[in-house]
Structure formats: structure tokens, C-alpha cells
Amino acid sequence: MNFNDSIIKIRRMYKKRLIHNKLDHLFNHFPVIVLSGARQVGKTTLLTHLYPSIPLVTFDPVMDIQGAKADPQLFLDNNTSPIILDEIQYALELVPIIKRYVDKNDQIPGQYLITGSQQWNIMKSLSESLAGRCAIFDLFPFSLIESANAVDETQSWVITWLENFDRAGQLSGNSLAHLPSLEQIWRGFLPKALSLPINAISTFHQSYMQTYVERDVRVYSDIGDLQQFRRFYQLVTALTAQEINFSQLGRELGFTPQTAQRWLEILKATYQWFELSAYSGNTIKRISGKPKGYFFDSGLACHSLYISSHKALVSHPQWGALFESAVACEIRKQLTTSQNTVGLYHWRAHSGAEVDILLEKDGMFFPIEIKAKTHITKKDARGIHAFKETYPKLSVAPGLIVYLGQDLYQVDRNIYAMPWDLKFELANDQVRKNI
DSSP states (O other): OOHHHHHHHHHTSOOOOTTHHHHHHHHTTOSEEEEEOSTTSSHHHHHHHHOTTSOEEEOOSSSOGGGTTTOHHHHHHHSOSSEEEESGGGOTTHHHHHHHHHHHTTTOOOOEEEEESOHHHHHHHHHHHSTTTEEEEEOOSOOHHHHTTOTTTOOOHHHHHHHHGGGGGGEEEEEOOSSOHHHHHHHOSOHHHHHSOGGGHHHHHHHHHHHIIIIIIHHHSOOSOHHHHHHHHHHHHHTTTEEOOHHHHHHHHTSOHHHHHHHHHHHHHTTSEEEEEEOOSSTGGGGTSOOEEEESOHHHHHHHTTOOSGGGTTTSTTHHHHHHHHHHHHHHHHGGGOSSOOEEEEEEOTTSOEEEEEEEETTEEEEEEEOOSSOOOGGGGHHHHHHHHHOTTSEEOOEEEEESSSOOEEEETTEEEEETTEEEEETTSOOOOOO
């Protein structure tokens, strides 16, 4: 076995997920656990690793496995709990029967573990039928912490910053990346993409795209022209890290803004795309500005933009947007470890000043800028200063500029530059841990 084969074998080992402990904790308190996310993010792997003795049934869009759709009650009588029901969007007829069975035994936790890849179908059915009976989790592609297999040793830098911003001067750290940044972003964060040799990545992404369009999209929605939808998918990829203009989307492909909005909702519902609401000081206006959209995986985005290698990435015109997307997704992934709700916005003034990510927790705001460069200067802090000047009465934590360098340092008054792959540490103190 050569060196590269050894690296691939190591990458294929199970990697603990950020939600591992929280999910296992709530498994002991809720009768139903729902784990949703895009295809191939590791939902089934996580559940079968946590609960190897629980039987698994995986549903299919073509076959009616064990007659689950035709006779859901007979299926559940023959497959008693606890049980893992994988890709339940293909057998939603089971949900009312699960509700009936859970109502009879609502004091027994861990009866049904359910996964799905289509947010709308799952969430609509479950929210209506199993409200108060289920704990719902979203699973994303690997975070940097998960990629490095360092969940037990590494505190999320996002959570560390939210809890220790008042001790910014005491923070230090080092890189936790196990791949060079360009290769990591080009490969993306899907588990399979991190285990393959580099010359197989494009083939994997092509297969993923084909399967996604021909299975998930075809089953999910009545789209007659799948080729047109593929063009739409590619166009949206090129608009990652931008504010969404449905009229622009429609004009590019020659259909109405309503169609563009409907198709974008399909991408969101199948976990290919997510959006940040625009923030304003007026609560009502928070949802009236244009949202900012991000493609869910940088590797698939690179494939869709025909970026053939990580070496070509840095010279591509979309490089800055792709890096911002990778960091925005990383922040969203790391927030899954938070025990409390954290607001997530973007901010843009009419003058053009902007803050890429704005977090809100307990009345405190945390502005974060993202720069695809290796050195940060005071000029890069202008958006954060503009936000503070616009809202002088807000409680605003020190600003962060996340970048591609290696050092954590102060850039300007109350603004710090931080490497995107940093593992935070507190000098002479212990970082508080979450579940």
C-alpha cells in the first residue's frame, strides 16, 4: 500500500459529527428523531454508527419497499420500533401511522429515527402530524472540524467567539485543516469527496449532479424540462454569495420571475441552497430586503462552474464568492452545536457598504466579513465600521474578518483578522464546552 492509498483509507474512517452528542442526548427524550439534509451528507452513516443494533429500512422512489406505501400499517406492524426509516419522503404514507403508534406510547423515547432529503415534504408532514413528539436536526456536509476528525478535541470557533468575544485579546489558535485551503474548497465537503483520490472528484460531482436532478428533482416537482433546470442550477451557482433578484434570474433563462422563485425554492427544499435574510434596525424591515443566497457545497459549485482543478480556483472570477460561500456554510454548520438560537443575517446599506455575515445572540450583534486574501488591512474593516456607525445604539461585539492567512491579529480598533480554519484557544483559561 502506497502513501496515497493510506491517506484515502484514513479519510474513509468514520468521522464524528458535530451534532453527534446532541442527537444522542435527545434520542433519550423524544419518541421520534428526524434527521434531514442533502443526499450523501452522511445521514444514514451517522444513525447506523450511533445505533448499530437498530434495524434499517431504506425507501426508494421507484419500488414500494415491503408495501410501505400500499399498506403502511401492515409495514409498521411487521417492522416494530425502534427502527430507522431512511429517505422517508418516498413513503410519507407512514407518517400518520407513526403518529398513531407514538400517541399510544408517547412516554417511550427513541422509537423511530427518520431521515429525508426533501425538506418541504418531510417538514410539512411531520410538523402537522408529529408536533411536540419529534426532535428535528439538519445535517450538512462536513465542517472543517469534522473533516479533520477533531470533534472531541476542537471547540467550534463560532461558538467560542460568541461566548468569549469580551476576551478577544486572550484568544489564540492554530490551523485544524488537514488539506490545503484551495484543495479543500475545490473538493467540497461531502463525505465521499473527501475520501476519493483527487483524479476521481470530477466524476463523483458529475454523478451526484445527475442523480440529484434525475431522482430528487424529478420526484419532488413536476418539471418538464430537466435540461432547462440544469441550466438554472448552473446559473444559480454563479450567483452564490450575492443578493437574489428573481427578475434577473428569469431574464437570464427566458422565464418568469415566479418560475425562478419556484425553482429556487426547490433548491432550498432539497438542501442545495440556503439564504440569509437582510438585516435592518427596523424589525419589520429585516425581512423586506433582498436575501443573500449561498450554494450548499463549494465542490459542487466548482464543478458546475467548470473549474477543473484546485490550481485553477484562485484565478477564477468567482473565487471570492466561492470562498465566502465556503465560510458562510462553515459558520452555519458550526452553529448546530449551539444550545441557543442564533440569528443569522447579512447587511447591506444603500451606499454599498456591507457586512457579509451578521450574527445575533442575546441582544448582541457579531459582524463578520469574509475576504479571499492572505493579508488583511484596515481598509477591509470598512463594512464593519459602517455598520457600527449606522446603528450606534446597538450592542456590537468586536468584528471579525475571516481570511486565508495563518495569523490571528488585531486589524483596527475592536476588529480582528482570523484564519478561516482556526482552532481557537484561550490563553490561561478553559474554553467553555457545549453539548
